[in-house]
Amino acid sequence: MDNIMPVLAVRNMSVRFGESCEYCIKGCAVEKGRCPYCHTIWALNKVSFNLYPGEILGIVGESGSGKSTLLKALYFDMEVSCGEAYLSEYREGRENIFEISSQQKRYIRNHKMGMVYQNPVMGLRMNFSNSANVAEKLIAAGIRNAGNMTQRAEYLLSHVEVPVSRIKEEPKNFSGGMQQRVQISKALANNPPVLLLDEVTTGLDLSVQARVLDLIKKIQLELGISMIVVSHDLSVIRMMSDRTLVMLGGRIVEEGLTDQILEDPIHEFTQTLVHSLL
Amino acid sequence: MADNNKNPHYNFAFLDEGSKREIRRSILKAVAIPGYQVPFGSRELPIGRGWGTGGLQITLSIIGKADVLKVIDQGSDDSVNAVSIRKLAVATTGIETTAYTNEATVIQSRHRIPEEKLRNDQIMVLQVPNPEPLRYVTPKEAVSRKLHAEAEYSGIWLRLYEGIVKYGHTVTGADHPVSVSGRYVMNPSPIPRFDNPKLHNSDCLYLFGAGREKKIYAVPPHTDVVSLAYDDYPFSIENVKGRVCKLCGATGVFFDEIFDSDTNEHFFQCSDSGFCEKRRREVN
Ligand SMILES: Nc1ncnc2c1ncn2[C@@H]1O[C@H](COP(=O)(O)OP(=O)(O)O)[C@@H](O)[C@H]1O
Ligand SMILES: [Mg+2]
Ligand SMILES: [Zn+2]
Numbered sequence: 001m002d003n004i005m006p007v008l009a010v011r012n013m014s015v016r017f018g019e020s021c022e023y024c025i026k027g028c029a030v031e032k033g034r035c036p037y038c039h040t041i042w043a044l045n046k047v048s049f050n051l052y053p054g055e056i057l058g059i060v061g062e063s064g065s066g067k068s069t070l071l072k073a074l075y076f077d078m079e080v081s082c083g084e085a086y087l088s089e090y091r092e093g094r095e096n097i098f099e100i101s102s103q104q105k106r107y108i109r110n111h112k113m114g115m116v117y118q119n120p121v122m123g124l125r126m127n128f129s130n131s132a133n134v135a136e137k138l139i140a141a142g143i144r145n146a147g148n149m150t151q152r153a154e155y156l157l158s159h160v161e162v163p164v165s166r167i168k169e170e171p172k173n174f175s176g177g178m179q180q181r182v183q184i185s186k187a188l189a190n191n192p193p194v195l196l197l198d199e200v201t202t203g204l205d206l207s208v209q210a211r212v213l214d215l216i217k218k219i220q221l222e223l224g225i226s227m228i229v230v231s232h233d234l235s236v237i238r239m240m241s242d243r244t245l246v247m248l249g250g251r252i253v254e255e256g257l258t259d260q261i262l263e264d265p266i267h268e269f270t271q272t273l274v275h276s277l278l
Numbered sequence: 279m280a281d282n283n284k285n286p287h288y289n290f291a292f293l294d295e296g297s298k299r300e301i302r303r304s305i306l307k308a309v310a311i312p313g314y315q316v317p318f319g320s321r322e323l324p325i326g327r328g329w330g331t332g333g334l335q336i337t338l339s340i341i342g343k344a345d346v347l348k349v350i351d352q353g354s355d356d357s358v359n360a361v362s363i364r365k366l367a368v369a370t371t372g373i374e375t376t377a378y379t380n381e382a383t384v385i386q387s388r389h390r391i392p393e394e395k396l397r398n399d400q401i402m403v404l405q406v407p408n409p410e411p412l413r414y415v416t417p418k419e420a421v422s423r424k425l426h427a428e429a430e431y432s433g434i435w436l437r438l439y440e441g442i443v444k445y446g447h448t449v450t451g452a453d454h455p456v457s458v459s460g461r462y463v464m465n466p467s468p469i470p471r472f473d474n475p476k477l478h479n480s481d482c483l484y485l486f487g488a489g490r491e492k493k494i495y496a497v498p499p500h501t502d503v504v505s506l507a508y509d510d511y512p513f514s515i516e517n518v519k520g521r522v523c524k525l526c527g528a529t530g531v532f533f534d535e536i537f538d539s540d541t542n543e544h545f546f547q548c549s550d551s552g553f554c555e556k557r558r559r560e561v562n
Pocket of ligand 1: 033043063065
């Protein structure tokens with residue numbers, strides 16, 4: 001894929017919690033995401049990867065390995081400590097999106113990336129109607145016609161199989177699976193080229209899980225959108241992703257085609273992960 | 279004659295000269311940036327906060343010996359709140375007061391703008407309980423400031439939209455947000471929507487004071503003030519068609535709805551009591 005321009009290119013991205021010291025700042029001392037000298041947590045430690053057009057990139061790793069931090073920092077919910085990221089659809093991929101103004105970051109959040117949080121409370125306004133939740137993104141895009149927004153919200157919500165009869169309801173009265181559907185339609189409101197999904201199905205019943213994952217695949221095929229699917233559950237990753245990154249202690253320890261990783265895991269940690277699946 | 283009413287123990291207009299100067303500087307800044315909330319060091323007054331101290335500090339800072347003051351509360355000159363504010367102003371300045379809008383040079387009000395068109399030589403001071411239109415979007419001052427700086431008002435538009443989804447129309451009663459000079463979104467204070475159009479391209483200067491929240495903002499004369507609304511749900515004022523004031527016969531003004539439990543009678547009268555009284559006086 002070397003000659004294809006990535007939709008998103010991430011380089012040496014680090015997020016730390018704590019002051020850091022002369023040892024861990026060089027990156028050599030950190031073990032399992034924590035500096036033994038100053039106890040700074042390196043939730044992400046010089047992570048680099050590409051997301052290619054139209055692919056679903058899986059990120060798998062145990063709890064605490066830095067998966068959510070990666071997505072949140074990409075979506076500007078938290079600051080990176082250092083690193084670069086380039087979006088091909090933002091100024092032709094020439095500007096490090098971690099260093100642009102907060103107005104520009106908001107523009108990217110509304111137009112160029114969508115995010116589906118593990119916890120729907122993070123992504124939805126629970127006391128507003130489902131319709132308003134989707135419309136929030138349309139308002140941010142400058143639409144000032146309420147009828148047009150309602151039409152678009154109806155279209156998007158019915159697309160994720162939320163019945164039109166329920167769009168005036170508030171997501172707080174919805175089941176977990178339905179809330180994730182609302183989050184997905186909200187994230188897609190302005191046709192972003194990149195969709196980030198953090199443990200979308202964690203905590204859902206297995207049957208619901210399968211239907212939500214099917215839906216995401218269907219949307220990906222229809223829209224050709226590029227996705228990053230994060231999960232601690234390798235079976236989700238196996239079902240969803242073409243290519244997979246394996247994370248451990250804030251680092252990417254293995255990267256490759258999902259089938260390859262499942263068949264012939266190289267890193268010791270990945271081997272344990274794969275064996276637990278079998 | 280006026281000076282006879284002044285209690286000699288007070289500094290003119292109660293506040294010390296330094297405080298008044300500081301408040302006037304905040305007012306000037308507010309006038310220079312229409313709709314922008316200027317923080318100011320809110321002073322203690324012998325009136326409880328939440329009872330119009332923000333407006334009163336403005337009034338006391340701008341008032342001079344030749345001014346004529348009108349104080350109204352929800353349209354009425356005789357409510358307890360209006361009376362106590364007027365008393366304090368008179369006791370500390372000795373200035374004249376009036377109930378008639380056309381006679382006043384400074385008008386302090388809560389919840390209403392008078393019916394009579396205000397002139398270029400008049401200043402309208404409005405008392406503000408909640409100055410921040412973004413407050414229900416975020417409780418954090420640092421965040422709302424940033425949103426203002428970036429003119430990011432999606433949260434306000436969202437609330438208007440939610441009203442349309444749930445009730446078929448925007449549901450703001452009083453305090454319908456306005457865009458000032460195409461830049462800042464502002465709470466016009468809890469005036470009815472009926473009064474919002476009076477802010478647009480007016481001849482007079484409007485000053486807004488929030489004592490508890492320590493903010494002053496302004497709409498200078500001839501400023502564009504647009505009430506926020508979606509293209510397909512235009513802004514509309516309260517419907518007053520078919521209503522007539524029982525006392526003076528006025529139509530097309532803002533009314534109080536009165537229910538007389540003795541006679542079981544339901545009727546309307548002018549909310550602006552000074553306006554109503556003047557009409558009745560003219561008839562007689
Ligand atoms: N706000 C925070 N403050 C301190 N440490 C944090 C914070 N957020 C995450 N961490 C730490 O960063 C590491 C990565 O967390 P996270 O990205 O949530 O992992 P994952 O999503 O893979 O379970 C964990 O050690 C976690 O405790
Ligand atoms: Mg996580
Ligand atoms: Zn260290």
